[in-house]
Structures are given as structure tokens and as C-alpha cells.
Amino acid sequence: MRGGAEMRAESVGAETRGGRPGPSPSSSLPSFPSPPFPTPRLPGSEASERAVGGRAAAAGRGGGLQSPSRKRRTHRPPRAQCVRALDPAMWGLLLALATFAPAVDVGLGAPSTSVLGLASPATTKVPVPTPHSSPAQPSAGKENGTSEQHVRIRVIKKKKIVMKKRKKLTRPTPPVTARPSVTTSPSGTLDLPEKQEPDCPPLGLESLRVSDNQLDASSSQSFGLGPHRGRLNIQSGLEDGDLFDGAWCAEQQDAEPWLQVDARHPTRFSGIITQGRNSIWRYDWVTSYKVQFSNDSRTWWGSKNRSSGMDAVFPANSDPETPVLNLLPEPQVARFIRLLPQTWLQGGASCLRAEILACPVSDPNGLFPEVPMLGSSDSLDFRHHDYKAMRKLMKQVNEQCPNITRIYSIGKSHQGLKLYVMEMSDQPGEHELGEPEVRYVAGMHGNEALGRELLLLLMQFLCHEFLRGDPRVTRLLTETRIHLLPSMNPDGYETAFRRGSELVGWAEGRWNHQGIDLNHNFADLNTPLWEAEDEGLVPDTVPNHHLPLPTYYTLPNATVAPETWAVIKWMQRIPFVLSANLHGGELVVSYPFDMTRTPWAARELTPTPDEAVFRWLSTVYAGTNRAMQDPDRRPCHSQDFSLYGSIINGADWHTVPGSMNDFSYLHTNCFEVTVELSCDKFPHENELPQEWENNKDALLTYLEQVRMGIAGVVRDKDTELGIADAVISVDGINHDVTTAWGGDYWRLLTPGDYMVTASAEGYHTVTRSCRVTFEEGPVPCNFRLTKTPKQRLRELLAAGAKVPPDLRRRLERLRGQKN
Numbered sequence: 001m002r003g004g005a006e007m008r009a010e011s012v013g014a015e016t017r018g019g020r021p022g023p024s025p026s027s028s029l030p031s032f033p034s035p036p037f038p039t040p041r042l043p044g045s046e047a048s049e050r051a052v053g054g055r056a057a058a059a060g061r062g063g064g065l066q067s068p069s070r071k072r073r074t075h076r077p078p079r080a081q082c083v084r085a086l087d088p089a090m091w092g093l094l095l096a097l098a099t100f101a102p103a104v105d106v107g108l109g110a111p112s113t114s115v116l117g118l119a120s121p122a123t124t125k126v127p128v129p130t131p132h133s134s135p136a137q138p139s140a141g142k143e144n145g146t147s148e149q150h151v152r153i154r155v156i157k158k159k160k161i162v163m164k165k166r167k168k169l170t171r172p173t174p175p176v177t178a179r180p181s182v183t184t185s186p187s188g189t190l191d192l193p194e195k196q197e198p199d200c201p202p203l204g205l206e207s208l209r210v211s212d213n214q215l216d217a218s219s220s221q222s223f224g225l226g227p228h229r230g231r232l233n234i235q236s237g238l239e240d241g242d243l244f245d246g247a248w249c250a251e252q253q254d255a256e257p258w259l260q261v262d263a264r265h266p267t268r269f270s271g272i273i274t275q276g277r278n279s280i281w282r283y284d285w286v287t288s289y290k291v292q293f294s295n296d297s298r299t300w301w302g303s304k305n306r307s308s309g310m311d312a313v314f315p316a317n318s319d320p321e322t323p324v325l326n327l328l329p330e331p332q333v334a335r336f337i338r339l340l341p342q343t344w345l346q347g348g349a350s351c352l353r354a355e356i357l358a359c360p361v362s363d364p365n366g367l368f369p370e371v372p373m374l375g376s377s378d379s380l381d382f383r384h385h386d387y388k389a390m391r392k393l394m395k396q397v398n399e400q401c402p403n404i405t406r407i408y409s410i411g412k413s414h415q416g417l418k419l420y421v422m423e424m425s426d427q428p429g430e431h432e433l434g435e436p437e438v439r440y441v442a443g444m445h446g447n448e449a450l451g452r453e454l455l456l457l458l459m460q461f462l463c464h465e466f467l468r469g470d471p472r473v474t475r476l477l478t479e480t481r482i483h484l485l486p487s488m489n490p491d492g493y494e495t496a497f498r499r500g501s502e503l504v505g506w507a508e509g510r511w512n513h514q515g516i517d518l519n520h521n522f523a524d525l526n527t528p529l530w531e532a533e534d535e536g537l538v539p540d541t542v543p544n545h546h547l548p549l550p551t552y553y554t555l556p557n558a559t560v561a562p563e564t565w566a567v568i569k570w571m572q573r574i575p576f577v578l579s580a581n582l583h584g585g586e587l588v589v590s591y592p593f594d595m596t597r598t599p600w601a602a603r604e605l606t607p608t609p610d611e612a613v614f615r616w617l618s619t620v621y622a623g624t625n626r627a628m629q630d631p632d633r634r635p636c637h638s639q640d641f642s643l644y645g646s647i648i649n650g651a652d653w654h655t656v657p658g659s660m661n662d663f664s665y666l667h668t669n670c671f672e673v674t675v676e677l678s679c680d681k682f683p684h685e686n687e688l689p690q691e692w693e694n695n696k697d698a699l700l701t702y703l704e705q706v707r708m709g710i711a712g713v714v715r716d717k718d719t720e721l722g723i724a725d726a727v728i729s730v731d732g733i734n735h736d737v738t739t740a741w742g743g744d745y746w747r748l749l750t751p752g753d754y755m756v757t758a759s760a761e762g763y764h765t766v767t768r769s770c771r772v773t774f775e776e777g778p779v780p781c782n783f784r785l786t787k788t789p790k791q792r793l794r795e796l797l798a799a800g801a802k803v804p805p806d807l808r809r810r811l812e813r814l815r816g817q818k819n
Contacts, residue, residue, distance in 0.1 A: 200270040200331075200359035202502055203263060206232040207680040207687055212634060216260040217248055221349065225249040228634075230259050232323065232355035233506050233681070235585075236278045237638035244638035246278025249351035250341070257350045258340045260297070263358060269293065269337050271327040271357035273502050276320030276345075284351035285317040286341040293334035300338065303328050313342055316352070323355075323503045333361055355502055376689035378696075380460045383685050384449060386497050387417055387490050393456055394422055394486075401463040404428060404477055410485070411566025414513040417490040419566050422459045425481040432481070433722070433742045434713065436706045437574050439483040439670075440699070441567070442582040444518045444660070446492020447509035449501070449682045450691055451582025451675075455486040457692050458699055472700070480706060483574070488563055489518055501682040506585075512561050519581075519656060521564045522663035523553045526595045529666060538734070544609075545727075545736045547666045567660070571668050575740040578706045578748070579672035580621070581660055586676035587628050588641040589618040594650035594659035594674075606651035608665060609735040612750045613709075618647035618673050620705055624698040627678070636679035650674065669737040671748055709749035710770045711778035714739050714758050717786045726760040726785070746778065758783035762791030 204210045212228035220226040224245040236246030250257030263269075269291075276285025290311050292300040302311040306329045314326040337358075341350040376382070385393055398405045406428035409418040423429070431437065440458070442451030462482075465473040476482070487493055489512050496509030511517050525547040532542035549568075552558060591614035596604040608614060622628045628646040635641070641648060650656060664672040683691060714726040722743020729736045730747065731754065739745040747756070749772045759765040763785035770781040787795075789810045796803055 200268065200357045201684045201686045202232075202273075203261065203267070203356040203358040204687075205230070205261070205355050206234075206502075207678065207683055208634060208636070209687075210261065214262045214264065215248075216262070217250065218256065218258045219251040219254040221249045221251055225351070227259055230353055232273055232275060232353050232502070234278065234353055235506070235637040236280075238280075240279055240281045242638075244635075247276065247284065247351040247353050249277065249284060249349045252349060254350070256340070258292075258338045259352065259354065260336060260338045261354075261356055262297075262336055263356075264335065266295075266333055266335060266361040266363060268331050268333050268359040268361050269328065269356060270331040270359065271325060272314070272339065273323050273325050273355040273357070274316050274339075275323055275353040275505075276317045277349075277351035278320060278353070278506075282348070283320060284345060284348040285320050286344045286350060286352045287316050287318070288313050288342045289316055289352075290314070290340040290342060291328065292338040292340060293332045294336040294338075295334050297336050301332075303330070303332065305329060316341075321505055321507070323505050325503055327357075331359075357502075376693050378457075378461060378692070379464075380457050380692070382453075382457070382688040382692070384453060384497065384501065384688075385456060387487075387494060390452075390456065390486060391420065394420060394459070397422065397459050397463050401466060404466055405459070405463065410570040411562060413489070413491045413563055414561065415491045417494075419485065419488060419490070419563065421570075422455075422484045422486075423481065424459065424462055424477055424484070426478045427481075431575070431740070431742070434711065434744050435479065435481055436577040436711070436746045437481045437483065438578045438703055438706050439485065439574075439576050440580055440582060441485045441488055441660070443485075443487035443489050443493055444581060445510045445583060445681075446489040446494070446512070447496040447504050447507065447681055448582075448584035449493065449496065450584045450677045450680075450688075452486045452493065453688055454582065454677070454692065454695055454699065455484045457688075458696075459484055461696070476700070476703060480703065482703065483576075485567075488567065496682060501684050504682050506681070512563055514561060516559065516561045516564075518561060518564055519660060520658045521559075521561050522568070522658045522660050523549050523667070524595070524658050525550075525666040526593060526597075526657075526662055530597055539736070543736070544734050545666070546668070546738060549667075568663075568667075571664065571670065576664075576668060576670040577746045578617075578703075579664060579670050580702060581672060581674045583674055583676050584678050584681040586636050586641070587625075587633070587646060587679060588653075588676045589622045589628075589647045589673055590650040590653055590661075590676070591615065591618045591647065591673045592650060592659075592661045592665050594656040594662050596651045596655040601655065603654050604651055605649055607649060609733050610665075610671065610748070613671060613748050614673065615647065616708070616750050617671065617702070617705055617748075619645060621673070621675055621698045621702045622646035624701045626694040665735075669746075704776075705748075706746065707777050709747050709772055709778055710754070710756065710781040711744070711746045712780055712782035713743045714745065714760065714783045714785060715743055716763075717784040723760045723763070723785060726758055726763075726783075729757045729759070731755040731757075747781075756781055758785060760785055762794070763787055 205215075208231075210231075215227035215230060217227035217230070222241065222245070224241065224243045225248060227248050229245055230248030234246060237244040248259055272291065274286065274289070276283075290313055291303040293303070294300045304310065305312045312329055315324070316326075317324050337356060339352065339354060341352065344350045381393060394407055398407050404424055404426060406423040408421055408423065410421055411419050413419065425432075425435075440451075440455055442455050443449070462473055462477065466477055491513040492509040492511060494509075496504040499505075499508060528550065529538065529542070529544070529547060532538050538544050553560065592608050593606040595606065596602075597606045598604050622645060625646070627633065628642070631642075633642065639653075650659070650661065656662075659674075661672045661674055664670045677695060678691060680687070714723045714728075715721060716723055722739070722741075724739055724741045724743060726739040726743065726745070727736050728738070728745050728747050730749065737745060737747050751772045751774050753769065753771050755767060756770045757765055757767040764787075766783050766785055768781070768783070770779055772779050793803065
């Protein structure tokens with residue numbers, strides 16, 4: 001940049017010192033070697049044009065500077081050598097020809113400067129070019145001639161060059177500090193690529209790929225409002241003034257605030273997305289800002305307005321939460337970018353959250369450390385899928401693996417979109433005796449899109465690996481029946497998808513089309529259970545499992561979303577054992593209970609009787625998730641869950657009445673946790689490969705936990721038929737499970753010794769000891785129950801058969817004991 005300024009100063013100085021475009025034609029000048037760079041000039045400046053013309057005249061005698069619009073020749077034409085040998089008389093002749101050529105109209109067109117650049121201003125009008133009309137004058141040493149005809153030909157060529165440049169260059173050249181195409185840094189010069197794409201992916205402020213030490217600011221009101229908090233969609237804590245406020249805010253007395261991001265590598269910046277401050281107590285947002293760039297954090301240039309050439313002022317926010325996108329008039333290549341707030345809400349502070357859109361720039365010389373690439377070795381469809389694309393992809397997987405897949409629908413959304421499920425098993429479409437049923441549910445909140453894509457990727461992966469004969473996948477599909485629901489809230493997702501991954505904000509698309517939050521829409525079974533426990537009615541009068549739906553919940557005017565009803569009926573139809581509900585916006589696994597036991601408490605540790613099992617399941621997923629186990633990762637928002645192994649009791653985080661986790665645990669046999677997959681609810685497509693790698697092993701390992709504990713079949717001792725709805729109780733755990741219609745059951749337990757009891761109506765109860773080890777696979781724990789005499793009598797009487805003598809004697813003995 002300094003070099004560019006010095007060259008422009010030299011150009012202007014030539015005109016000022018000489019007083020006219022060139023020296024006298026009678027002067028004798030030596031020959032100068034051609035320099036290795038084009039002649040600089042001040043674009044759009046008459047002084048620059050005349051100065052360059054003076055140099056062209058000198059070049060005519062000495063073979064000096066060449067035209068910047070032409071490639072430098074490697075040899076001098078013989079005619080140029082003859083020009084240097086011309087005597088003063090010939091110089092006078094050429095000067096006369098150049099002077100009178102316009103007056104006699106020898107086919108030159110409009111008046112123009114002579115080829116040699118020696119025309120006197122008093123006799124010939126030199127047109128002043130418009131900005132960027134042409135480069136410097138062509139070298140006279142290359143275009144001089146010995147006849148009038150040669151002069152005409154060369155001038156015509158020059159005219160063509162001028163017109164060509166006018167067509168190509170349409171906007172004024174900015175000053176040195178605003179020219180990213182020739183931005184000099186200590187490392188060298190960065191050339192802006194010819195093709196500039198404004199739709200670059202995010203740099204990674206929201207997804208935390210940009211670390212805290214890459215952010216800087218002119219000032220900060222406090223640490224909690226420091227530059228590291230200036231990330232798009234970052235959420236504040238409940239209290240203002242703590243270490244986790246919801247934006248970067250400059251000090252009130254900071255007259256020129258700025259927020260700076262160091263990309264660490266040459267980067268093509270193409271746009272900025274901003275939000276205001278996230279707070280329940282204050283309203284602060286920036287209404288306009290400027291943008292600057294640098295390669296060394298000292299010399300800066302601004303983004304220019306195309307029409308005026310002035311610094312561009314970008315409109316920002318009119319509320320604290322809606323993301324506002326501004327694309328740069330011209331993408332800029334630099335290492336640093338600064339946002340300079342110009343105006344903000346009256347009475348508020350200069351506060352903002354931001355994401356930078358940026359594309360990596362190739363570094364062929366290896367001047368900078370290599371940028372870590374986001375990628376996966378799996379050949380999968382890494383992109384976001386709307387409803388039609390999702391349905392098409394599921395169909396493709398089904399066609400590729402028809403023997404292990406089945407697509408079915410569990411219902412429709414409020415707008416009529418089907419809730420599709422992909423079933424994957426070696427016998428799709430049927431429940432095999434002794435084979436557990438597991439499920440993954442995603443897209444409960446429509447704007448939390450990562451779970452949806454992970455399930456679409458998982459079904460592709462399982463299909464591909466099964467065809468390859470991968471032993472882990474083969475065992476999983478032959479011993480387990482897997483159900484994948486990628487979009488529980490398709491209406492909300494379509495809303496979020498239309499907005500785009502970076503502009504959907506924190507909440508848009510979260511609810512279904514009726515405005516219902518589906519994770520608060522399931523029946524509250526916690527309250528009746530806890531009330532019965534307080535009265536001592538559990539488990540003798542009120543069961544501790546399979547609690548029925550409350551009456552109010554089944555009324556015609558009950559506010560229950562169709563998506564919720566579809567999932568409830570799905571749960572009742574299939575004997576699920578294990579499930580995970582995939583969400584986004586944090587990096588943590590939460591487990592039941594999600595609702596606090598103390599009424600109106602915002603948060604309170606509220607464990608289930610199966611606390612040990614839920615902590616095991618949560619730890620398995622968190623412990624195999626790459627992002628959750630990264631020791632260098634920073635908290636997403638206001639809580640550092642890594643201090644607790646990236647798991648938490650849901651109610652101890654924040655209370656959620658009517659959650660699917662609690663309902664699943666109390667209404668069915670299924671143990672379900674919530675997995676918060678990423679700080680970014682709707683990550684950009686280019687981050688999907690890395691997110692898949694972060695979660696792939698965790699998704700598979702969690703499914704394999706269905707083998708943990710005990711499993712078996714409860715049969716009738718006489719008929720050997722399975723007993724449906726038999727109750728399996730474990731001593732010391734006040735939560736039971738029941739058998740499926742074939743008599744098979746699965747009871748998740750951590751390693752240890754347990755006394756297990758099987759009971760069924762009309763049968764004598766049986767208790768036995770079962771030991772759960774750390775070895776993989778459920779421990780077999782089967783039961784054979786004998787009917788009670790009353791049950792046998794009922795069955796015989798119902799069949800019209802004779803009562804056997806032994807049964808008659810037992811019934812008489814029971815009556816005598818009763819009397």
C-alpha cells in the first residue's frame with residue numbers, strides 16, 4: 001500500500017515539475033531500460049494522464065515504459081531503433097504531422113492526442129478521460145512510424161483500446177486502503193479471485209469454530225458483555241451483569257466502537273448477519289454500521305458504496321432477535337474484519353451479536369497454517385432436505401435396501417404433511433419375539449434441524465454398511481428393530497427452511513403451525529403420580545407405571561396437536577424400550593424428570609427411580625460425542641455442562657411440564673433422553689459432515705445400550721404361551737415395566753444383582769435373582785407362571801368344561817380359610 005501511494009505521487013510530480021506533458025523535441029535523452037511494472041497513475045486524474053503522456057514521450061526516444069494494457073515484448077522492433085537515430089529535422093516533420101492531423105481530417109475520427117504524446121496544448125485538444133476510461137498511453141517506442149499512414153494506423157488502435165476499457169470498467173477505483181485486489185501485507189500481496197460468490201458459508205461464530213481469542217473489541221461494558229459474547233444467537237443467563245450476557249456491548253463513552261474478528265487466514269468476506277442484545281431486562285441493538293478490513297490489524301480499508309465510492313453504511317436491526325443480513329457490495333479478501341456501529345437504539349447501548357459470511361482463499365505459497373477442513377469419509381448426502389427432498393431420500397434408501405427397510409406414516413401434521421418413519425431391521429414390518437424396539441425422534445422443534453439431518457444420514461449409513469457387510473451394523477439390524485422419525489414437526493421445519501440456516505433466528509419455526517410447543521404438549525402424568533405417592537397410594541392403589549391419560553386431555557376441546565396425538569398412538573402401538581429425542585441449541589444430554597416436583601420451581605433436581613440407568617444412558621452418548629468430549633470447547637451460552645460430564649437432570653436445568661421424556665417414562669416402558677446436539681440449532685450445510693462425525697459413533701453406541709440389563713419371556717407354565725401385560729418389578733426400584741403381547745420384556749438395568757418379580761392377573765407371582773454384568777448383551781431372566789385356582793375355574797367355566805376334583809378341593813379349602 002505504501003508502495004502504491006509512492007508510485008502515484010511520482011506520477012503527479014512528473015506533471016507538476018515539467019509544466020507540460022513532455023520535454024522539448026530537440027532535447028537529447030539517453031535510452032532507459034524498461035521497468036518490470038506498469039506505469040502507475042491516478043485514475044480519473046487529468047494530471048496523471050498528462051504525466052503518463054510525458055513518460056510516453058520520453059519512451060519514444062528511449063524505448064522506456066510500456067503500456068500497462070499490453071503484454072511486455074521480449075524484443076524491440078527494428079523501427080524503434082530507427083526512431084532514436086532520427087535527426088532534428090525529422091523530429092520537426094513528425095511534430096508537424098501530429099499537430100495538423102486533426103485539422104486536415106485524415107481519417108482519424110474525433111480529435112485525439114498524438115501517438116508520441118508531444119502535441120502542444122495550444123494547438124491540439126487532449127481529451128480528459130473519464131475515470132477508468134483507459135490505462136496509460138501506449139509506449140511510443142513500439143508504435144512510432146516514419147510515414148503519415150503509420151501514424152493514422154497507430155492512433156486508431158489507441159482509440160480502440162480506450163473504448164474497450166470503457167466497456168470493462170464501470171465503477172470508480174477506491175483509494176489505496178479500499179482496494180482488496182492489491183492489498184499489501186508483510187506476507188505479500190493477496191489477489192482477489194476473478195469469480196466472487198456472495199453466498200459464502202458462516203465463518204463459525206455461532207458454531208464456535210471461531211474461538212474466543214479470535215474476537216476483539218474497542219471496549220466492553222463488562223466481561224459478560226465482552227467480544228466473545230458477540231456471537232449470533234447467543235443466549236444470556238437469567239441475570240444481567242453476570243459472566244454470560246447476551247451480546248457484545250461497547251462502553252457508553254466509547255465514541256468509535258468496533259467489534260473485530262480474526263479469521264487467521266486470508267479469507268473472502270462476503271456478508272454480515274447481526275442481531276441485538278439477548279436480554280429479558282434491556283433493549284439494545286445497533287441500527288447501522290460500517291465494515292473495515294485489514295491484513296495486519298493496523299492498516300484498514302472500508303467497504304465502499306458502488307455508486308458514490310464512499311464508505312458503505314449498512315442498515316442493521318430494528319429489534320433484538322431478528323437476524324439481518326447484509327451482503328458486501330464487493331467481497332473483500334483479508335484476514336481481519338471489523339464492524340463499526342454508527343447508530344443504535346436511542347437510550348440504549350452499542351450492542352450486537354454477529355455472524356460473518358466468509359469463504360476460504362487458496363494459499364498456494366503456504367504462507368499461513370493450513371485451515372482444518374470440515375469433512376467425513378462417508379459418501380452420504382450432506383445437505384438440508386425440505387419435506388419433498390426428505391421423502392425422496394427416504395424412498396431412495398428403501399429402494400437401495402428393500403430387505404431391511406420399511407417406510408410408514410404415523411399420522412399427519414396440522415397442515416397435512418405426513419410424519420414418515422423409516423424402520424430398519426432384518427424383518428421389517430413385524431415384531432420379533434425377544435427383539436427390542438428402539439427409536440430416534442428429531443425435529444420436535446422445527447428450527448432445530450441438525451437432528452433431522454443426522455437421522456437421514458444414519459439411515460443412509462446403516463443401509464450402506466449393511467450392504468458392505470459391516471459386522472457391527474449387521475448385528476445391530478438383526479438383533480434390534482430401529483425406528484427413525486426425522487421430522488415430528490414438518491410444518492415448523494418448512495418455515496425455518498424457507499428462512500435459511502443463518503436467518504431463522506433462535507425461535508422461528510420452533511412451534512407447529514398452531515403455535516404449540518410440542519415438547520410441552522404431552523399429558524402431565526407427573527402431578528397425579530406425585531400426589532398419589534404423597535398419599536401413600538403407590539404402588540398398591542395407583543400403579544407406578546403406565547399411568548392412564550387424564551380425562552381433561554382426551555376431551556374434544558383439549559389443546560393437543562395432531563403431531564402429539566400421532567406420537568402417543570405410535571408409543572402405544574409399539575413396545576419401545578429405548579429412545580432419544582434429538583434437539584439443538586446446546587451441547588448436553590438431559591434425562592428425566594424434566595418437570596420439577598415442587599410446584600412453580602424454575603429448576604430443581606428431580607430424579608426418577610431409575611436415576612442410575614438414565615445417568616448411564618446419558619453418559620454413554622455424551623462420552624462418545626466428539627464435540628461434548630472436546631476439552632477445549634467453550635460453553636454455548638450461559639452454562640458450562642462439561643463440568644458435569646455434559647449430562648444433566650432435565651428439571652435441574654429448567655422445568656418442562658408435559659415433556660415427551662417424562663410422558664414416555666410414565667405412560668410406556670420406554671426410557672428416553674434428550675440430546676442437545678450443537679450450539680447452532682440450524683448449522684450451515686458445510687458443517688453437516690463434521691456434525692455427522694461428531695455424532696456417528698454416539699448414535700450407534702446409544703442404540704446398542706438396549707442390550708443392557710435383563711430380558712426374557714414370561715410364559716404360562718401349562719401352555720407355554722407368552723403372557724401379555726405381565727408386570728416385571730425390581731426390588732428397590734419403584735418403577736415397573738410390562739411384557740409385550742408375546743410375553744417378552746426388556747428391563748434396562750446397570751450392572752449388579754437384582755431380585756426380580758413377575759406377576760400377572762390370574763397367576764401366582766414368581767421371584768428370582770438376576771445378575772447384570774458388564775458383558776455385552778441382556779442377561780436372560782425368564783419366568784413361568786402358574787394360574788391361580790380362581791383363574792383356572794374361570795377359564796373352565798367359560799369353556800363349559802367339568803371342574804377337575806383337585807381344583808374343586810383347592811377351591812373349597814380357600815373358601816374355608818376365608819370363612
